Amino acid sequence: MSETKKMAVSPAIQVGGSLFTPQQLADIGNAAGPEAKIEMTSFKQLYVEVPVEKHDAVKEALERSGLEVNPAGFVTKSLIACNFCKGAEEAGLETARMLNQAIAGLATPTPVKVGYAGCALGTSEPLLKDIGVVKMRDTFDIYVGGEPKGLKAGLAKLLVSGLSGARLVPVITKLIDYYRENAKGKEKFSKFVDRITIEQLKQQVSE
Numbered sequence: 074m075s076e077t078k079k080m081a082v083s084p085a086i087q088v089g090g091s092l093f094t095p096q097q098l099a100d101i102g103n104a105a106g107p108e109a110k111i112e113m114t115s116f117k118q119l120y121v122e123v124p125v126e127k128h129d130a131v132k133e134a135l136e137r138s139g140l141e142v143n144p145a146g147f148v149t150k151s152l153i154a155c156n157f158c159k160g161a162e163e164a165g166l167e168t169a170r171m172l173n174q175a176i177a178g179l180a181t182p183t184p185v186k187v188g189y190a191g192c193a194l195g196t197s198e199p200l201l202k203d204i205g206v207v208k209m210r211d212t213f214d215i216y217v218g219g220e221p222k223g224l225k226a227g228l229a230k231l232l233v234s235g236l237s238g239a240r241l242v243p244v245i246t247k248l249i250d251y252y253r254e255n256a257k258g259k260e261k262f263s264k265f266v267d268r269i270t271i272e273q274l275k276q277q278v279s280e
């Protein structure tokens with residue numbers, strides 16, 4: 074294959090979770106072509122690698138098919154959401170969609186994963202993500218600095234609780250901006266949280 078470029082493909086945030094329709098899977102195969110590499114990542118995105126010159130046309134075809142296409146690599150991944158088993162309203166589907174739209178694909182010093190759970194059962198494992206959002210009745214709690222890998226794996230710590238739906242997107246984008254502006258080189262998000270401290274981050278996002 075000539076020079077290639079990867080794109081990150083995911084279905085819409087929806088009740089039922091990461092559901093592809095059979096037509097969407099066929100569209101991915103048809104648009105990407107027989108030479109493409111398609112990888113299932115651990116963060117609910119398919120990486121589709123195609124020749125650079127085909128990239129934009131494939132992206133457009135997949136978007137027409139109702140799929141979301143974001144850059145791969147050092148960016149905020151699309152929201153890793155739960156299955157909304159308690160229903161769209163109770164689990165906060167619209168808020169999760171708005172959050173996904175605001176954060177997916179932002180360039181960051183290292184890849185950032187944001188998890189979302191529609192209730193405290195947290196079946197999407199939000200405390201193992203860089204940033205975890207948990208809906209608690211009518212408000213949201215935000216956790217930061219989860220680290221699922223290595224021998225020093227650890228759970229994210231509570232940053233803010235009782236946040237309204239309207240404040241959720243501004244606070245999380247502020248947090249990501251602060252990381253982008255203040256990370257030391259390719260400092261991982263969890264290390265950044267440890268260095269900056271939860272107290273200082275709290276102050277930053279509340280200003």
Ligand code: SF4
Nearest residue numbers: 155156158191192196
């Ligand atoms: S986090 Fe709660 S609402 Fe979401 S799928 Fe799990 S149990 Fe259902």
